Amino acid sequence: MDLDVNGIKFSYNQIPVLNGMNFCMNYGEVLGILGPNGSGKTTMLKCINRLLTPSQGEILIEGNKVSQMKISEIAKYIGYVPQNVRNDMASPTVFEVVMMGRSPHIAWKPAHTDEDIVWNVLESLNIKDLAASFFDELSSGQTQRVLIARAIAQEAKILLLDEPTSNLDIKYQIEVMNLIKTLSRERMLGVCAIIHDLDLAMNYCDKIILMNDGLPVAFGTPDEVLTASQIKEVYGVEAIIDRTYGKPHVIIT
Known part of the structure; x- marks a missing residue:
């Protein structure tokens, strides 16, 4: 493993x-x-x-x-994406946030290869157009993508x-x-x-x-x-695992 x-x-x-x-x-x-x-x-x-x-x-x-x-x-x-990151940052751009992921690999200052990696990650996650946007102005969905991009850039x-x-x-x-x-x-x-x-x-x-x-x-x-018995044991609620439409769906009764 x-x-x-x-x-x-x-x-x-x-x-x-x-x-x-x-x-x-x-x-x-x-x-x-x-x-x-x-x-x-x-x-x-x-x-x-x-x-x-x-x-x-x-x-x-x-x-x-x-x-x-x-x-x-x-x-x-290991790349770690905690909760509530937004308040810890003083309005960097998306590019700067993702570049933070390169920190373990940077001895003094980012090299051209680091910049290339960041651009590639932004493009692969379809957020290249947000590169110059300020992090604290993003929507919740965009924020999560950027934080995941930072972890990906960390390699x-x-x-x-x-x-x-x-x-x-x-x-x-x-x-x-x-x-x-x-x-x-x-x-x-x-x-x-x-x-x-x-x-x-x-x-x-x-x-x-x-x-x-x-x-x-x-x-x-x-x-x-995720069986009905184990959901009840842990969460204290009755549940049914419904597979009527193919994908399983947990119904709390």
């Missing part, structure tokens, strides 16, 4: 948040991380990226322990996406998930995405890890994980 998460535990102020997380992922797969609010999903992403240090367990990338890697080395493997092999469809309308949710799926296939990226919409997870993820109280409840394909 290209990403292995083995027995990860983490606590905030001695309060356990992750209680032994185990899952794995290959490049070219989209892994959905699902669970109720407060189940430890964002904490799990931050442990993978070593923004947080687990108290127990190991995370391996291509067999290498993340705990023993330099931050600069991790940045060449990382793994993308960690914290609720990439949050605050998007249905059109942009589908657009972003189609983009994520396409990038994972065409560029052989491993994508870990926190997703709240069960239908999106069911239809776009290759694998799902279902969490509750910092523990893995189920891990496997969407059909294996």
